[in-house]
Amino acid sequence: MSPHETLHLGASAPDLLRAAKMLADGQLVAFPTETVYGLGADARNGRAVAAIYAAKGRPSFNPLIVHLADAETARAHVTWSDAAQKLADAFWPGPLTLVLPLRPGHGISDLVTAGLDTLAVRVPAHPTARALLRAFDGPIAAPSANPSGRISPTTAAHVLAGLAGRIAAVVDDGPCAVGLESTIVGLSGAPALLRPGGVAAEEIEAVLGTDLVRNAPGDGISAPGQLLSHYAPAERVRLNAEAPHPGELFLGFGPMDCDLNLSPSGDLEEAAAALFGHLHALDSRARPIAVAPIPDHGLGAAINDRLRRAAAPRD
Ligand code: TXA
Ligand code: MG
Numbered sequence: 243m244s245p246h247e248t249l250h251l252g253a254s255a256p257d258l259l260r261a262a263k264m265l266a267d268g269q270l271v272a273f274p275t276e277t278v279y280g281l282g283a284d285a286r287n288g289r290a291v292a293a294i295y296a297a298k299g300r301p302s303f304n305p306l307i308v309h310l311a312d313a314e315t316a317r318a319h320v321t322w323s324d325a326a327q328k329l330a331d332a333f334w335p336g337p338l339t340l341v342l343p344l345r346p347g348h349g350i351s352d353l354v355t356a357g358l359d360t361l362a363v364r365v366p367a368h369p370t371a372r373a374l375l376r377a378f379d380g381p382i383a384a385p386s387a388n389p390s391g392r393i394s395p396t397t398a399a400h401v402l403a404g405l406a407g408r409i410a411a412v413v414d415d416g417p418c419a420v421g422l423e424s425t426i427v428g429l430s431g432a433p434a435l436l437r438p439g440g441v442a443a444e445e446i447e448a449v450l451g452t453d454l455v456r457n458a459p460g461d462g463i464s465a466p467g468q469l470l471s472h473y474a475p476a477e478r479v480r481l482n483a484e485a486p487h488p489g490e491l492f493l494g495f496g497p498m499d500c501d502l503n504l505s506p507s508g509d510l511e512e513a514a515a516a517l518f519g520h521l522h523a524l525d526s527r528a529r530p531i532a533v534a535p536i537p538d539h540g541l542g543a544a545i546n547d548r549l550r551r552a553a554a555p556r557d
Contacts, residue, residue: 248402249411253370261413262377265290269410270297272387272401273374275366277337277420277440278394278518279401280309280384281409282374288351291383295353297408300390305356306383307339307364307424311375316340316363319348319381325429325450332449335367337424337440354383360430370415386423387412391474393525393552396421396518403522421515422544427454438544440514475525479553481546483532490532491524498534510541517545521552 251257261271268290271282281297283290285308294306310316313330320326320342329340341362344355355361366372375382386394387401387409395401398414425439427446434455435443447453486492486500494500496508502520504513513536524531533549536542
């Protein structure tokens with residue numbers, strides 16, 4: 243891809259129209275969602291989708307989430323079910339992604355699904371994401387807008403730090419409110435938790451009236467994005483630390499002395515929204531990071547999932 247300057251757009255109607263035209267031309271546009279910034283491309287255009295993988299340097303076996311304006315549009319691409327309807331009624335628009343069987347005539351490029359016969363669909367809640375989806379009037383494939391293996395972006399500045407010159411534009415509408423990626427639920431078999439995220443698994447189980455299958459055994463594709471070393475700061479990350487070792491920066495939770503605190507009051511939603519921003523900020527100081535223990539219930543399960551990936555050994 244030839245280097246070009248990345249256009250920094252706002253969220254005004256003319257800017258979103260311009261972003262929608264760029265998407266229609268097969269260009270890459272990063273945009274805010276309530277979870278993290280996504281790197282968007284027309285999901286029907288194989289060349290545009292290929293450009294996402296190239297810009298991120300992402301392994302091509304990792305399938306992408308398709309963003310849609312509403313549940314009705316989602317139903318045009320996948321085989322819908324009662325469970326899907328229940329979850330869409332309860333959580334859409336919002337930070338939940340459903341994996342469902344692809345429907346014949348879906349029109350989605352196979353590069354989006356990496357050749358699978360299922361598709362991940364999500365209806366985001368962010369008003370700017372929704373306005374862009376309406377202006378574009380089509381399915382937008384969008385992984386998180388970071389180079390592969392790096393921390394997900396929760397501001398336009400994070401997007402530009404990783405991808406400036408490699409994408410056509412970023413739509414800047416401030417920081418993301420949820421700060422963690424969407425929860426992914428597989429519905430092509432028994433309902434399964436494929437990735438913890440912005441909607442707590444317990445809330446999903448309450449709506450379905452059944453437990454989610456976790457770590458589905460033998461389902462090789464259940465977590466293809468779950469490459470262990472992911473969301474990685476450049477320096478080593480140590481978890482469940484009661485206190486920092488000499489030289490370490492300390493990321494706290496709850497009332498304590500630390501360099502940055504995810505939530506001084508111990509609120510898991512506040513911690514989720516702050517997680518990637520604080521990791522970015524500590525990462526820029528080029529020292530190892532120690533992280534205080536985070537409770538493992540509700541959004542804490544998703545926070546701990548991301549932290550384990552940040553701490554995983556890497557090459
Ligand atoms: O909150 C989010 O979900 C953000 C924003 C931008 O919407 N997107 C995001 O996308 O996190 P990404 O590409 O970073 O993560 C997509 C995850 C990957 O783990 C991928 O393997 C999984 O979704 N996935 C996509 N399609 C799938 C499928 N058909 N079956 C199983 N997993 C799938
Ligand atoms: Mg990602």
